[in-house]
Amino acid sequence: MADFNYSRQTTIRIIIGVVFAVIIVRLMTLQLFSSKYEKLANDQAILRKVVYPSRGIIFDRKHRAILDNTTMYDLMVTPSQLKGVDTFTLCRILDIDTAEFKKRVVAAIVKNSRNRSSVFEALLSPEKYAKVNENLYRFQPAFFLQERPIRLYPFNAAANVMGYLSEVDSSFLKRHAEEGYLMGDYAGMTGLERSYEKVLMGQRGIQYILKDNLNRPIGAYEKGAYDTAAVAGNHLYSSLDIELQQLGEKLMQNKIGSIVAVDPRTGGILALVSAPSYNPNLLTGSERRKHFNELYRDPALPLLNRAVNATYSPGSTFKTLQALIALHEGVITTDFTVSCSGAFYGCGGGHPMGCLDKGVFNLQNAITISDNTYFATVMQRVINNPKYPTVDSSLAVWDRYMYAFGLGHKLGVDIPTERKGHIPTPAYYDKVYGKGHWNFCTFRSVSIGQGEVDVTPIQVANEMAYIANKGWYKTPHLIDSIEGGDKYGLLTKFQEPIKPTDIPEEVFEVVQNGMQGVVERGTGTGAKVDGITICGKTGTVENYYKGVKQPNHGFFCGFAPRENPRIAIMCVVENGGRYGGTYAAPIVGFLIEKYLNDTIAEGRKQRLEQMANLNLIPPRIYKELRVRDSIERSKDTANLKKTVYWKATKDTLQTEEEPDLKPEAKKSTKNDKDSNGVPLKIKPSAILPDEKRKIKKDTSKN
Numbered sequence: 280m281a282d283f284n285y286s287r288q289t290t291i292r293i294i295i296g297v298v299f300a301v302i303i304v305r306l307m308t309l310q311l312f313s314s315k316y317e318k319l320a321n322d323q324a325i326l327r328k329v330v331y332p333s334r335g336i337i338f339d340r341k342h343r344a345i346l347d348n349t350t351m352y353d354l355m356v357t358p359s360q361l362k363g364v365d366t367f368t369l370c371r372i373l374d375i376d377t378a379e380f381k382k383r384v385v386a387a388i389v390k391n392s393r394n395r396s397s398v399f400e401a402l403l404s405p406e407k408y409a410k411v412n413e414n415l416y417r418f419q420p421a422f423f424l425q426e427r428p429i430r431l432y433p434f435n436a437a438a439n440v441m442g443y444l445s446e447v448d449s450s451f452l453k454r455h456a457e458e459g460y461l462m463g464d465y466a467g468m469t470g471l472e473r474s475y476e477k478v479l480m481g482q483r484g485i486q487y488i489l490k491d492n493l494n495r496p497i498g499a500y501e502k503g504a505y506d507t508a509a510v511a512g513n514h515l516y517s518s519l520d521i522e523l524q525q526l527g528e529k530l531m532q533n534k535i536g537s538i539v540a541v542d543p544r545t546g547g548i549l550a551l552v553s554a555p556s557y558n559p560n561l562l563t564g565s566e567r568r569k570h571f572n573e574l575y576r577d578p579a580l581p582l583l584n585r586a587v588n589a590t591y592s593p594g595s596t597f598k599t600l601q602a603l604i605a606l607h608e609g610v611i612t613t614d615f616t617v618s619c620s621g622a623f624y625g626c627g628g629g630h631p632m633g634c635l636d637k638g639v640f641n642l643q644n645a646i647t648i649s650d651n652t653y654f655a656t657v658m659q660r661v662i663n664n665p666k667y668p669t670v671d672s673s674l675a676v677w678d679r680y681m682y683a684f685g686l687g688h689k690l691g692v693d694i695p696t697e698r699k700g701h702i703p704t705p706a707y708y709d710k711v712y713g714k715g716h717w718n719f720c721t722f723r724s725v726s727i728g729q730g731e732v733d734v735t736p737i738q739v740a741n742e743m744a745y746i747a748n749k750g751w752y753k754t755p756h757l758i759d760s761i762e763g764g765d766k767y768g769l770l771t772k773f774q775e776p777i778k779p780t781d782i783p784e785e786v787f788e789v790v791q792n793g794m795q796g797v798v799e800r801g802t803g804t805g806a807k808v809d810g811i812t813i814c815g816k817t818g819t820v821e822n823y824y825k826g827v828k829q830p831n832h833g834f835f836c837g838f839a840p841r842e843n844p845r846i847a848i849m850c851v852v853e854n855g856g857r858y859g860g861t862y863a864a865p866i867v868g869f870l871i872e873k874y875l876n877d878t879i880a881e882g883r884k885q886r887l888e889q890m891a892n893l894n895l896i897p898p899r900i901y902k903e904l905r906v907r908d909s910i911e912r913s914k915d916t917a918n919l920k921k922t923v924y925w926k927a928t929k930d931t932l933q934t935e936e937e938p939d940l941k942p943e944a945k946k947s948t949k950n951d952k953d954s955n956g957v958p959l960k961i962k963p964s965a966i967l968p969d970e971k972r973k974i975k976k977d978t979s980k981n
Contacts (some may be wrong), residue, residue: 332481335512356399365417403479438559439584442470484509514762518547527552533894535853541851546753590733594818597728610660618651624718645794647801658726671705683779703731743847749787805864816860835863
């Protein structure tokens with residue numbers, strides 16, 4: 280019996296020993312070899328808080344902050360701690376229902392897991408912030424407020440220059456996987472915010488905050504030993520003159536078009552106006568998405584940066600370049616004269632290309648009065664130059680000149696989505712007409728800046744800088760320097776002057792003489808400013824909408840003063856009337872006067888106000904707005920898409936958001952014709968391999 284009792288006691292001791300051993304091994308495993316439960320414990324006891332840095336500030340040429348920062352708050356949620364939270368009160372404060380509440384919680388879990396905090400509502404309005412903060416104790420520990428710096432635009436100007444920020448999405452994270460972005464981060468999407476994102480963004484910091492058993496914050500974990508400080512972004516110093524920019528935007532209000540002003544000595548952009556514009560502060564804060572959708576759906580396309588994204592036929596502004604080529608190639612001299620009887624008949628039959636002035640003109644006078652016949656004759660000589668064996672080879676030489684002048688390719692300006700425009704090549708005409716089936720008369724309208732040539736406003740302003748400098752330019756840019764140095768090499772390409780041809784200075788002198796005459800007694804007298812010698816050139820571009828003739832686009836470009844030029848500038852006013860000198864020239868005159876004199880003469884201020892108040896928005900835009908409002912009420916989004924967005928293309932409105940309404944490109948039709956009955960031009964992308972259609976467009980305007 281004693282042996283039995285002894286055996287039973289031994290068995291019990293062994294069982295107890297084994298149990299203790301298992302417990303000890305398990306505890307050792309959990310505490311020494313497994314981080315899973317340590318992580319769960321830490322998630323319960325330690326709050327990991329992201330500290331967002333202030334983005335870099337952007338200053339204008341006089342060191343005024345034109346893009347600054349202010350602070351708003353995100354409401355953060357930790358889904359695993361929602362039990363017992365007064366969700367009813369929170370929903371009432373945020374003006375959402377329970378279904379929306381659950382949707383946001385699920386989204387937070389999917390984005391960032393149950394135990395990590397995510398943004399529940401970003402950028403609370405001041406009213407919501409005050410109410411949430413007052414009742415925050417009701418929503419803890421699941422909810423807390425997190426500071427977030429947002430952008431502030433003190434001058435309410437240069438929206439398309441500065442660009443905007445938006446929260447990154449999954450596709451953005453994939454494209455920028457190596458740059459350290461996380462869900463909930465904001466990044467620059469357009470403008471300088473995009474181009475200089477690496478410089479402006481700074482570096483996120485992390486704070487670890489210890490919580491008590493009731494999940495209340497009680498202080499820094501390990502006295503902040505594991506915290507990392509946020510590093511603010513670097514500041515940018517730009518060439519922009521914010522007062523000139525504001526004046527340009529004022530003059531272009533109620534108009535569609537663009538102004539670009541450049542310092543020809545440095546390539547620094549002084550003003551870059553795209554009209555219509557918008558208040559950039561609309562795309563910050565709690566109602567950003569609402570405002571973005573309104574701007575995106577506006578048929579006047581305020582989000583489109585026309586200065587670098589829109590292309591136009593340059594009209595008669597192109598004649599200055601034709602003169603440079605002809606003189607340098609030796610096919611004319613400065614004394615070469617042409618007799619104009621009212622039209623160019625150099626191509627035999629068909630429709631003669633009209634001009635406004637009759638008479639005999641030399642080069643200087645032809646520039647001054649913008650004679651079409653003269654420059655059609657000039658380009659005909661360039662293309663039929665006996666120095667080159669074929670029309671193909673002479674056109675290829677002409678192409679190289681145009682490329683050297685900065686046309687037909689991207690200049691490399693520090694604004695994203697710049698377009699290259701179009702300069703027709705032999706390969707282009709071979710594709711359209713067939714090899715050997717074209718000659719100068721096929722594209723005679725190119726000689727006066729119509730037809731198959733397209734330019735951007737930034738290219739025209741750079742062209743003026745090139746002529747002002749008599750043969751060289753620096754790549755146009757907005758940022759002159761970066762706080763702490765240019766460690767990414769973003770500014771290197773803006774430093775060196777570009778001298779693309781060996782055209783002698785005396786050739787430029789002749790062209791400048793003609794351009795000075797344009798302002799003093801020619802087609803651009805509206806740009807005249809007392810005491811300032813201005814060289815300029817007008818241009819008028821025929822404008823069609825769905826095959827129907829619309830008011831012409833008006834161009835004016837130039838530089839001043841002629842000796843030691845300090846500003847090269849262009850303006851295009853879409854639907855701006857009969858001539859380029861009507862509205863574009865006076866606008867340029869006011870901007871030159873403001874920049875060089877720092878004021879507008881008292882006697883000209885009334886005229887400035889009249890120009891600013893002038894409404895040149897085409898009636899069809901208002902009609903489209905009414906159509907849009909009507910269709911929105913009927914929810915007929917498919918018809919709206921066809922009616923309103925004919926003008927936009929995917930590569931001109933690159934955004935991080937994709938509304939239901941996508942813009943559609945205008946489609947050229949073979950029935951679209953100009954005032955002379957000649958088929959309108961079609962873009963290279965619209966030409967089918969088997970098409971052999973004629974694509975000339977002539978004009979009788981200057």
